[in-house]
Amino acid sequence: MGHLYDDVKVSLRLLMKSKGFSLVSILLLAFGIGMNMSIFAIANCALFRPMQGVKDPETLALVGRTQNGQGFDNTSWATYAELRKGSHLFADLAAYDMRPFSLAVDGRTERLMGGQVSENYFETLGVKPALGRLFRRDEGQKAKEDTVAILSYSYWQSQFGGDRSLVGKSVVVNGHPFTIIGIAEAGFRGHEIRQGDMWVLLPTTALFSGSDEFMRRYDYSQIVMVGRLQPGVDVKASQQEIKAIFGGVQRRFPRELENQGMRVTPYHPLGQADIREVAIQVFSVFGVLCSLVLLSVCANLGGVVLARALARQREFAIRLSLGAGRWQIIRQMLVEASLLTFPGAALGMMIAIWVGDIFLSSLPIDGFMVSLNLTPDWRALLMLAALCTFSVLSFVALPVWQTTRLNLQIVLKGGEGSVASQRSWAREGLVFVQVFVCVILLSGAALLGKTLWNLNQVDLRMLPDHLLSVAVHPGLNGYKTVAAKDLFRRITERLAAMPGVVSATSTMMLPLSGGGIGIGALHGGNIEKKNPLSSDVSIVGPRYLETLGIPILRGRDIKDSDTANSQQVTVLNETIARRIFGDAEPVGRSIFLMDEGKSRPLLVVGLARDSAYRTLGEEKRSMFFVPAQQQDSSRQNFLVRTKGEPMALLEPVKKAIAEFDPNLPIYDIRTMQAQLDTAAWPWRAMSIVAVIAGSLAALIAIVGLFGLIAWTVTRRIREIGLTMALGADNKVILRETVWRGARSAIFAAVIGFAVSLLLAGQLKEFLFGMNPRDPLLFLSLALGFALVVAAAIFGPARRALRISPLEALRHE
Numbered sequence: 001m002g003h004l005y006d007d008v009k010v011s012l013r014l015l016m017k018s019k020g021f022s023l024v025s026i027l028l029l030a031f032g033i034g035m036n037m038s039i040f041a042i043a044n045c046a047l048f049r050p051m052q053g054v055k056d057p058e059t060l061a062l063v064g065r066t067q068n069g070q071g072f073d074n075t076s077w078a079t080y081a082e083l084r085k086g087s088h089l090f091a092d093l094a095a096y097d098m099r100p101f102s103l104a105v106d107g108r109t110e111r112l113m114g115g116q117v118s119e120n121y122f123e124t125l126g127v128k129p130a131l132g133r134l135f136r137r138d139e140g141q142k143a144k145e146d147t148v149a150i151l152s153y154s155y156w157q158s159q160f161g162g163d164r165s166l167v168g169k170s171v172v173v174n175g176h177p178f179t180i181i182g183i184a185e186a187g188f189r190g191h192e193i194r195q196g197d198m199w200v201l202l203p204t205t206a207l208f209s210g211s212d213e214f215m216r217r218y219d220y221s222q223i224v225m226v227g228r229l230q231p232g233v234d235v236k237a238s239q240q241e242i243k244a245i246f247g248g249v250q251r252r253f254p255r256e257l258e259n260q261g262m263r264v265t266p267y268h269p270l271g272q273a274d275i276r277e278v279a280i281q282v283f284s285v286f287g288v289l290c291s292l293v294l295l296s297v298c299a300n301l302g303g304v305v306l307a308r309a310l311a312r313q314r315e316f317a318i319r320l321s322l323g324a325g326r327w328q329i330i331r332q333m334l335v336e337a338s339l340l341t342f343p344g345a346a347l348g349m350m351i352a353i354w355v356g357d358i359f360l361s362s363l364p365i366d367g368f369m370v371s372l373n374l375t376p377d378w379r380a381l382l383m384l385a386a387l388c389t390f391s392v393l394s395f396v397a398l399p400v401w402q403t404t405r406l407n408l409q410i411v412l413k414g415g416e417g418s419v420a421s422q423r424s425w426a427r428e429g430l431v432f433v434q435v436f437v438c439v440i441l442l443s444g445a446a447l448l449g450k451t452l453w454n455l456n457q458v459d460l461r462m463l464p465d466h467l468l469s470v471a472v473h474p475g476l477n478g479y480k481t482v483a484a485k486d487l488f489r490r491i492t493e494r495l496a497a498m499p500g501v502v503s504a505t506s507t508m509m510l511p512l513s514g515g516g517i518g519i520g521a522l523h524g525g526n527i528e529k530k531n532p533l534s535s536d537v538s539i540v541g542p543r544y545l546e547t548l549g550i551p552i553l554r555g556r557d558i559k560d561s562d563t564a565n566s567q568q569v570t571v572l573n574e575t576i577a578r579r580i581f582g583d584a585e586p587v588g589r590s591i592f593l594m595d596e597g598k599s600r601p602l603l604v605v606g607l608a609r610d611s612a613y614r615t616l617g618e619e620k621r622s623m624f625f626v627p628a629q630q631q632d633s634s635r636q637n638f639l640v641r642t643k644g645e646p647m648a649l650l651e652p653v654k655k656a657i658a659e660f661d662p663n664l665p666i667y668d669i670r671t672m673q674a675q676l677d678t679a680a681w682p683w684r685a686m687s688i689v690a691v692i693a694g695s696l697a698a699l700i701a702i703v704g705l706f707g708l709i710a711w712t713v714t715r716r717i718r719e720i721g722l723t724m725a726l727g728a729d730n731k732v733i734l735r736e737t738v739w740r741g742a743r744s745a746i747f748a749a750v751i752g753f754a755v756s757l758l759l760a761g762q763l764k765e766f767l768f769g770m771n772p773r774d775p776l777l778f779l780s781l782a783l784g785f786a787l788v789v790a791a792a793i794f795g796p797a798r799r800a801l802r803i804s805p806l807e808a809l810r811h812e
Contacts, residue, residue, distance in 0.1 A: 010332060014336065015340070021304065022340060025301055025340045026340055026344045028301065028344070028700070029297060029344025029348065029391060030343075030347035030351060031293070031297070031348070031351070031696060032297035032348070033348030033349075033388070033391065034347065034349070034351030034355070035290040035293055035348075035351075035352075035692075035693070036287075036290045036293075036294055037348055037352035037380070037383065037384060037387070038290075038353075038355035039283065039287050039290050039689075040287070040352075041352050041356050041374050041376070041380055042283070042356055043283040043286075043287070044379050044380055046270060046283075047268075047270070047279060047283070049377065049379075050267075050269065051189070051191050051193075051195070051269050053126075053185050053189075054126065054127070055125065055127075057267050058267075059228055059229050060125070060226060060228055060229070061090075061227055061228075061235050061264050061267055062225065062227075062264070062265050062267055063075075063083065063224070063226070063227060063242060063262060063264050064225070064262070064263055064265075065079075065221065065260055065261070065262060066261040067259060067260060069261060072263055072265065073224075074097075074221040074222055074224055075223060075225070075262070076217060076218050076219065076221055077095065077214060077215050077223060078216055078217060078218045078220075079249060079257075080118075080223055080225055082245065082246075082249045083245055083246065086245040086248075087227075087241060087242065088230075088241070089229060089237055089241045090227040090230065090238060091229065091230050092123065092227060092228050093225055093226075093227035094120050094121040094123075094124040094227065095117065095202060095224070096115050096116070096202075096224060096225075096226065097115060097116045097117075097222050097224070098114070098115050098190070098192070099115070099116060100112070100113055100114075100473060101198055102172075102174050102473065102477050103171060103172070103173055103198065104172035104663055105160075105171045105172075107663075109477075109662075109664070109665050110665055111473065111476065111665035111667045112197050113195075113196040113197065114196035114197055114199055115190060115196050115199050115200075116200055116202045116204065117199050117201065119136065119138075120135075120137065121199070122199075125191055125226070127188050128185045129150075130185045130186055132167035132181050132182030134150060134181075134182055139201060140202065140203050141203065146203065146204070147173075147177060147178045147179065147207065148178060148180075149171065149173060149178045149180055149199065150180070150182045150183070150184055150198065150199045151182075151184070151197060152188065152189045153184055153185060153186040153187065154186075154197070155197035155198070156183045166180055166183075167182060168180065174477065174478060175477045175478025175479075176204075176207055178200065184199075191267075191269065193269045193270055202223065208478075217256070218249070218253045218256040218257055219256035219257070226267065239263070239264040242264055243261070243262060281765070282682075285763070285766065289441060289689055289693040290689075290693065292441055292697065293437075293693045293697055294390075295433065296433070296434050296437040296438065296441075296700045297700060298390070298395045299394075299395075299430045299431075299433040300430070300434055300701075300703060301340075302394060302397070302399075302430050303430040303431065303434075305337070305395050305396060306399050306430070333399055334396060336396075337392040338392055341388050341391045342388065345384060345388050345391075349376070349384065353374060359685075431701075431748070432745070432747065434697070434748075435701045435745045435748035435749055436748040436749075436751060436752045437701075437752075438694070438700070438701035439748065439749050440755060440756055441690070441693045441697040441698075442694040442781060442785065443752075443756035443778070443781060444690045444694065445687070445691045445693065445695075446778075446781050447767060447772065447777070448683065448686050448687040448691075448766065448767070449687050449690070449691060450774075450777060451683055451766070451767045451768045451769070451770060452687040454617070454768050455617055455680050455769075456680070458612065458617050458769075460611060460612045461609050462511070462548045462550045463548065463549025464549075464672040464676055466502075466642050467547075467672035467673075468642060468647065468649060468650065468670075468672075469637050469638065469639050469640075469668070469669070469671070469672060469675065470637070470650075470667075471635065471636070471637045471667050471668040472638070472657060472665070473635040473665065473667075475635060476634075476665070477663060477665075481634075484634055485564065487661070488506055488541065488629075489560075491656070491657055491660060492504055492505060492542065494657075494659070495638060495640055495656060495657075498649070498652060498656060500643050500644060502547075502641040503543050503546060503547045503640075503641045504543075504547065504639065504641070505542060505547040505638070506544075506637060506638045506639065507538055507539065507540045507544060507636065507637050508538070508540075508633050508635065508637070509539075510639075510675055511548070511612060511613055511675070512612055512613070512614065512615060512675050512676060512679040513675070514614060514679070516536040516613070517536065517537060517539070518534065518536065518537060519539075519593065519595060519626075519631065520593045521533060521534050521535075521594045522534075522580065523591070523594065524580060524589075524590060524592045525581045525586075525589070525591065526580055526582055527580055527591075529592070529594070529599070533576075533580065533622070535576055535623065536613060536621060536622065538624075539628050539631045540625050540627065541558065541628050542559050542560045542562070542627075543557055543558070544557065544625065544639075545557045545558070545606075545625070547641050548611075548639065550608050551608070552571075552607070552608055552609075553574070553607045553608065554585075554587050554606065554607045555571070555587040555604070555605050555606030556571075556605055556606045557571065557606060558571060558626075558627045562627040563627075563630070564629055566630075567603055568600065568603065568626075569602060569605045569626075570591065570602040570605070570624045570625060571605060571606035571607070571608050571624065572625075573607075573608050573609070573622070573623045574609060574620075575610055575622050576622035576624055577607055586607055587604055587607055588604065589603075589604050590602065590604065602624075602626070608625070616676070616679045616680055616768075617769060638653075638657075683766070698788065701745075702789075745789055746789075749782070749786075753778060753782060756778070757778065760772035760773050
């Protein structure tokens, strides 16, 4: 221990003498380790760590419905009741349905996300109350009597200041009186990555909707199940049992449950296996990028540490000749590396936490909360230890190797202790790694950056500027269909009449929100009734296409006169019109909408130009538009086209809506430009990480290449002087200097671009509007990289040309 203490003191003294080297090394390691830890921390929380408050997650399983053997979807309450009653391999089986709520307390109304759950939900997950109580087994049988609610601990603290008197208090949930009976334990906000802040019992759906039919119908899909397995029971055995029970139910209700099945999967916060696979792919891309950055950092530091070790050969030789063991020299180098790595790791963890917070705050979750616990756990600490160990060993490996090969007699006589060419190739090998990594990362950054550029250049076929969107959900406040329609009409008229407003409309689902809705299948024209066409639909208010700036090619837009009592109409986009009518004129003809076995005619009154609906850069999608006054809709997003800055009208818009109902919660406030930014978020996130990684790797490679050539020139001063004294001109000196310094970089760049071309196909799923192996892109990248390399070479090469033969011959 005493020897280790001495090594620490000596190492600290040496590092303090080279403050610039120490500071740069710590910062580089901080960036390298921090980028890796940030990605690992997020992936760890999303893929491996259970949600806070969930006990023994390894004994939990998820149960969902399949259709034709595919998918993992919601099922009915009636099916859940059968499975829960018949299962013996599940110790308990709970049901849940995530949804928004309107909560009114003391005259203040807010919209929050939460869940409708079975009475055993908290018990199944092992959640305890922080205050009050949770649901009892005898609750949840009568919708009108069991009107009780539970809040999350974080919502209770943030919105009510931890007021203990809230428990037992009456509140209004979706327009109905409820009693707060308890606060869930701290940290628990649900067992999914999409989390909520309030829970009520599932049968209260009957209270909100006015009907308890959902509890009896086997074809009413609403819930997903989570269950706790009996001790010693695995998922495979429970799958067989659930399959057998469901088979019996299916034989009793063949029409309602046709082509359906049940699937049991291990519990995971991300839910379905296909979602987890996509998440793993994305995190793998991020992880590879960040790992390559750390590799480049370590290679760069390895070159610097090697140069420092070579400069200290005489010191090491003297210590060895005085009786010090080679292990003592190696130990001191390991201590020096550790003293650089540990501060870098600590700073890197701070960067990781900061990046994690930014990542979570930027996630587009459409109203749901994501509350990942980024506090380091044993996996994160193990990963940090692995990164530190890799860093220490990687950039001291070559210096240690050189130390073990010291020839004491040669060094003490003033010569070199190892073969010079071997040392040269060692440093060139490190530069090779840096340049190779740099080319790989820059190629990835160029591909993802070009993808983001292409997305930003997509013709949306609408005018997103000067558009403000605010959402209301009167259905949560107890509005029935007719009252909600009347409210939507009056709000639209009021907003359209405001000063500074060009036009106003509404839609059930915003463009580019990532999802779609359907209200039935279509037939007519070329589409037969026995094989109807499924299509996205947009339930919209008057002047919707005009407000969004979507051109109407023929006919008209949805109008105020399209009411519940008038002829039912629709506007088609180009794609669906072509599929139904071919080249024939669609305006003035009728199509038929099938819903629950019934067909109703829709008169085509307009043909709209195709535009972007779900995502940026999507393939042409079938879409038809129907008036909100002719459809059942409990929520709408109001779109206001303004003359000036949209957010400047936010408060007037909110006040105008509050005139009709001050208790109506207004949420999801954004401009259409912000909606575009949300739609581009996945590509933007990957591009940012790739560009940061590529830029850092390029900087490291330039510094490493500059250092290599400068070191080469310093070693060859006598040789260059002799060559010049013998009559060699500047061209020979320049060519020799550049070739010796840049040969490893050129070789690495060639191999790097070849590997990048091979790997580019793996990024195909993440690219848009481009060839992954675009020759022009890679040619431009290669030319740019050549210019950067030339800039790195210029300084040391110029120094070589200025060497005086007389001074060089006297140089030692």
